[in-house]
Amino acid sequence: MNLDLDDLLVQRMRMGDEKALDAFVTKYYPAILRYCRLHVEDHGYAEDMAQETFARFFRTFRQYRHYGKAVNYLYVIAANACRDFYRQNRELPFMELPEEPDRRAESPETQTEVRMALDSLPKDIREVAVLYFVQERKQKDIARILGIGLPLVKYRIGRARELLRAFLDNS
Numbered sequence: 654m655n656l657d658l659d660d661l662l663v664q665r666m667r668m669g670d671e672k673a674l675d676a677f678v679t680k681y682y683p684a685i686l687r688y689c690r691l692h693v694e695d696h697g698y699a700e701d702m703a704q705e706t707f708a709r710f711f712r713t714f715r716q717y718r719h720y721g722k723a724v725n726y727l728y729v730i731a732a733n734a735c736r737d738f739y740r741q742n743r744e745l746p747f748m749e750l751p752e753e754p755d756r757r758a759e760s761p762e763t764q765t766e767v768r769m770a771l772d773s774l775p776k777d778i779r780e781v782a783v784l785y786f787v788q789e790r791k792q793k794d795i796a797r798i799l800g801i802g803l804p805l806v807k808y809r810i811g812r813a814r815e816l817l818r819a820f821l822d823n824s
Contacts, residue, residue: 659723667715678707681724684788685731691783692735702738706731728790728798732780770820774813781806782813 662680665673682703689702709730710717717726774782784790784798785806792810796803 663714663717663723674711677723681727682707684724685727688728688731688783688788689735691787692732693738698738702731702734705734709734722794725794725797728784728794729800732798766821770817773820774816778809778813778816781809782817785810786813 659677662673662677666677685706686699686703689699689706690696693699693702706727710727717723771779771782771787780799781795784795785792790798792806793803796806799806
């Protein structure tokens with residue numbers, strides 16, 4: 654069996670190693686927080702969802718079976734936490750891009766256009782678009798995270814490209 658760093662961290666966490674727990678959280682918390690920020694507008698609520706993601710993982714990690722990247726499992730938990738949040742708080746908007754500065758130093762107007770373009774997508778396509786274009790996840794990882802087939806992921810990415818291009822061309 655080929656062990657990777659995540660599997661070793663999980664094994665060490667199961668043995669009560671606090672340093673392994675800290676390393677795991679330090680490694681994945683920023684990505685999970687960014688993901689939650691894309692789904693929950695309020696930064697405080699997004700932090701709550703990120704913390705809830707790790708709390709859920711640690712409540713059940715003794716049963717966790719390492720079949721791939723642990724971060725994919727964390728994304729599944731985060732998606733469920735965000736969905737649960739919206740079931741309880743339907744009046745809150747579903748999506749916002751993070752406030753972090755864009756690496757390409759785009760203008761605020763461009764950032765607003767991209768935010769509006771993503772908001773214009775149907776929910777199922779938006780979820781795939783965020784994971785693929787913003788979070789830069791691989792297609793097979795997106796399929797696992799969302800529990801859908803790879804062909805459907807590919808279709809939704811293609812459809813997102815079409816819809817985003819049309820929206821941005823008309824702006």
